[in-house]
Amino acid sequence: MINRRAFLKLGAISAATGLVTGSILSQARELPHQGGRGFSPTTGQRRRSVPSTCYQCVTRCPNIIYTENDRVVKVEGQPNSIRTEGVMCAKGQGAVNQVNDPDRVLYPMRRVGKRGEGKWKRVSWDEALDELAGRLKTLRDAGTPEKFMFQYGRMKASTSKLVKSVFLGTYGTGTIGNHTSICEGGKWTAHELTWGGHYDNWDFDNTRYVLNFGSNVFEAHTNHIPTSPRLVRAMAERGVKLVTFDVRLSNTAAKSDEWVPVKPGTDLAVILAMCNVVMREDLYEGPGEAFLKFVKVTRRHDATLEEKIVALKEHFAEYTPEWAEQQSGVPAVTIQRIAREFATTHPACLMTYRGAVAHYNGNEAERAAQTLAAITGNIDNPGGRCKAVGAGWSYPHGPKNKPKSRKLKIIDGPPGLAAVPTHHMSHYVMKMIKDGSWGRPDVYMTYKYTPIYANGEVAENVEILKDESLIPFYVNINPFYDESAALADLILPEPTFLERWDWEDMVSPVQIPEYYIRQPAVKPLGETRDFGDVVCDLAERMGMPLGFKSKEEFVRLSCEMTPDVKAVGGFEYMKKNGVYHVPGSKPLYYSYTKEIPAGKYVADGVIYDEDTGVYWNWKKAHHHSESEARAKGYAHTKKAFKAYVGQRIGDKVYQGFKPDALNKSGYFELYSNILEEKGHKPRPTWMAIPEHEKMGPNDLYMTTYKVGVQIHSRSANCKYLTEIYHDNPAWINPKDADKRGISDGDAIRVKSPIGEVETKARLTEAIRPGVIAISHHCGHWQYGRYASGNKSPSGVDTDPDTKRIWWQEEGRDGKGVHPNWIIANAPDPINGQQRWMDTVVQISKV
Amino acid sequence: MASDSSKKTLSRRQFLKVGAAAATTAATLPATVASATTKQSIHYAMVIDTRRCIGCHACSVACKTEFEVPLGESRSWVEYVEKGIFPNVRRSFLPRLCNHCDEPDCVDVCPTGATYKIASNGIVDITKDICIGCGYCIQACPYGARFLNPETGTADKCNFCLHRVSEGLVPSCVNTCQGRARIFGDINDPDSEISRVLATNAVSVLRPEMGTKPNVFYIDADHTDERDAERYNTYVRIDTHRRQKRRV
C-alpha cells in the first residue's frame, strides 16, 4: 500500500535527509529534562512541589504538582518514574483545570424540585450521611443489602480495595456494577480465555516491528504515556516499522510507516488471513514452533507438536488472503506481505484496541490476535506482547467476618445474551433496571461514573434515571455537576484527584513493577470529602467500623504492610518521593515457563485433572470431598480457577498461563473448551457483523474515536483542553459527501435505527469512503461552563476566563455533538463488550 | 513534601538596560546558525524534530498552564497539516512558538523599548512595566506569535521560559514533550545537544523570506499551506488549534 515516508513530501524541506540514525537522536534521552523544580514566571519564586499521580485517564502517570499560595498552578511528569520517564500528555498537563474549575460541586446537595429539575438545597454532611446511612442500614437490617447498588467508572487501586472489598464487602452487597464493558472489557475476556489474566503490555523498547489493529496509542490508550513515547523512540532511534490498520487516519495511523484503511469490523478477517499465511508458509518455524509447547490447539490437552501444527493448518486453511480481501477491502498481497514481515521480524509486537475489539466479532478478533502473536513466538517475550506487570500492594482487609454478599443479577445483562461476560455488561444495567425481572435497587449510587453520558442510548438512560418508580433514590458522588449528577437525589462532593490520597499500581512498560502514590497538593476545596473517607464515616454510622478512619490512613497502613515499600521507609518515603521500584529488579518475561516444584503439586488437597492436565486444590475449590471434586472435575467446578496450582506439560508441571477469571487450563488456549460448551466456536473463527451484512447503498458505517486532548467523558470542563478540542464535526470522505450534496461545514443529520443527531460535516480524505467518524468527548449539556455553557448550581465567578469562552460565541465553532444518542447498547455475543463501532447510519444535509 | 520557597525575583530593570543596548545593535549583527559569533555568551535556540512529534498538544497545554495564558490566546500551539487523496493521505504536525529571531521585526517597531532582545542569551522578551499595549509588535511579527494579554493589557508571547531557563531548567514545553521532539539549548556551545543536532541534520525555519532569522529550527517540517492546495489542486487542510483559524 502506501509507504508513508516516501510520498507526498511537498513542502517538506528536508525530505532528503530521511531518517537520521540513532547516534544523534538518541542523545535526546540523555538531555536533562530537569523536572522536580518549578518557579513562578511572575515573581520568580520557587513553587512548592508535591509528588503525586495524574488521574485524568486510567494510565495514572506519576506527576509533580506545583502550588503557589495553596493554589495548584502547574503539573509536570515525575522524572523518577520508570513508567513515564517524566513526560506527560496534554490531558495530564490540563489537570490544573480540574482542581481550579469554577463549576465544581462544593458541598452536599439534596434535590428539592422534581428529579432533574435542577433545584437543590445545600445540606450538611451530617444531614446527608445520616439520611444515606439510615437508608442503607434499613436495607441491610431487612436482609436485603443487595438493594443497594453501587456502580463505578474510574475506581482503581486503593480506592477500589477500600470501597469495594472492604466497605461493600462488610456491608454485604454484591450488586456492584462497573463500566468496563463500555471500555475494553471484551478484550480482557478474550485474554482470560487465552492466557488467563488480562492486559497486554506492548514491549516497544525491545521490539523490531509493530503491527497495530485499531489502537490509537499516540492519542489515547489505557497505558498511554508509558507506551506512546516509547513507540516514538523505537521508531525514531531504531527504525522500528509501525503498520496501522484503522478505518480513519488517526494520529497514530498518520505517524505510521503504513496506514491500511480496513473496512470497519473486518480486522478479524485480516488477522485470520495472516494466521493462514504464517501456517501455510511455515513461518511459525522457530520461536513460534517452540512456543507451541505451551499452546492448546485441540480439544485434547496432550496433543503432540505435529498434531498441533496440522490442526492449525487445517483451521486456518479457509482464511486465505484472497478471502480476507473480499471481507476487508485490503488487497490480498498487502495482507500477505505484512504477515510475512511480522512473522519474520522477530521480536514483533502485535497491538490491538477498540478499533478491532468493540465489534460484534471483537472477542474473536482479540483471540485471533493472540493466535497470531503466539504462532510467531511473540508472547510474553522481550519485544512482544507481554503479560502485564504492576505493583502488588498489601492493604488492610477490614473486619474479618464479612457477610456472604447478596446481589441482584442485573450487572451481566439478561441470562445468555453474552456467553462469558467476565467484565459484566454495564451498558445493560439501565435496561435491566427498567425491565425489573431481576429486581431493582432501592438505592443506586454512582462513583466517577455517568450512566447517562457514557453508555449508548442516552435518551433511554435519561428516561430511566429520571423515573423514581424505577430508581427510588439515586446518589451521585462527583467533583462536578455532570449530566448524571443533574438527575440525582443526593450529590456528595468529591475532591479532584489533586486533592486526595491513593496508592497506585498501573501496568509497567518495562515489566518491572512501580509502586507510587497520589497525595493531595492542596486541601480539598469547599466541603468536598474523599469518598474513601466518606465510606469510613458511613460504616461508623451503620455500626460496622472498618478499622481505619480515612483513605490517608488506609494508604499509610498499606505502605507499612507492603514489604518492598516498608523496607525503604514506608509512608514517609512515598510521601517524599512519590514513586519507588526495587533497584536492580529484572524485567519479568516468560513467566509461564516457571516450573512448579513437586512439593506444591504433591500436596494436601491437590489433585490432577485428567481432562485438562491441571493440578488443582479441591479443598480451596470448596468441595466437600476429593471424590466429589474428581467427579465434578476442574472445568465444571464453580470458580475452580482460584484453586489452580499448575499445568502438567509432558513430564513437568509449570505455572503456565494461570487462569484468572475462567476455568481454563494453564495452556495458552487457542482452543477453548469453555466456548465450545457454550455453543461458540472453540478456535478463533470469522463472524460477520449482522448489521453490516444487511447494509444498503445509502448506508454508512459509523465509528467513534478519541482524541489526544480529551478524556472520554471527564475533561470537557478543562478549559485549556476544550479550547483546543471542543467541536467534533463528522469526518466524511468527499466521495460520500458529493453523492449527498454535502459540502465541508454543512449541517447534516445522522440517523441510526435508534435516533438521529445533527452535526456538521468535515470533508476529509483521511477516512475510508463508506465510513463516518464522530468522536466522543463533546456535546455536553452539563459539566459546567467550559463544557456546555451551563453554570453548575455551586459555580463561582472567580475565573475571568468564563467570559472568554470564544468557541461558544455566536457564529463560532460550538460545543459539538455526543454520538451516544444514536448508538445502541448492544453486546458482543461472547464477552458482552459494548459494540461501539457497529452502528449503521444514513446522513443527509439539513 | 514541600520544597522551601527561595525568594528570587527577576529584575526587570536589569533586563531592560541590557535589552535596550541589544536592541540597537541587533539589526547589525548577522547572527546566523553557521556563524553564531555574536557578543552573546549564550545563544538560546530550539530544534523541533517533527519526525518525533505526534501532535499531542502536551507542549501547548504545558505552556498555557505555566503562564495561565487567557483563553483565546496562545504562546505555543500545534498546527496540523492534512493533505493528499485517499488512501495516500498524510497528516503532519507543526508545533509553533515565538522564533526569538535574530532580526526581530517586533523589536524594531516597539516605541518604548519594552520588546527587546536579551543581549546575554538572545531571548526576545517584553518588559511588561513599560509596555503600553499599542500592539505595533503584534502587527509586525510575521508569525502571529504575539497577542495582547487581556489580563495585563500588555503584549505577550513565548519567552523561552526565561524564569525556568535562568534556574537551569528546560522550558516547560520541552519538559513535557512526549516525543522528545523539542530540543532546547545554547547554539554557541558546540558541545550542546542542540548544536550537535543542528550540525548533523538539515533544518528549516518558518518564512525565511521575511529575513527575521528565526532561532526555532525544524527537522522535516511540512511547510504546506492553503496556497499549495490551489497550486497543486489537491486536498490540504490546516488546523491551527487556536482561535486564529488561518495559519501565519
Ligand code: SF4
Ligand atoms: S496518560 Fe496523560 S492523562 Fe493519562 S495519566 Fe498519563 S499524563 Fe495523565
Ligand code: SF4
Ligand atoms: S518555551 Fe516556554 S513560553 Fe515558549 S512555548 Fe515553550 S513553554 Fe511556552
Ligand code: SF4
Ligand atoms: S509535546 Fe512534543 S510530541 Fe507533543 S505536540 Fe508538542 S512537540 Fe509534538
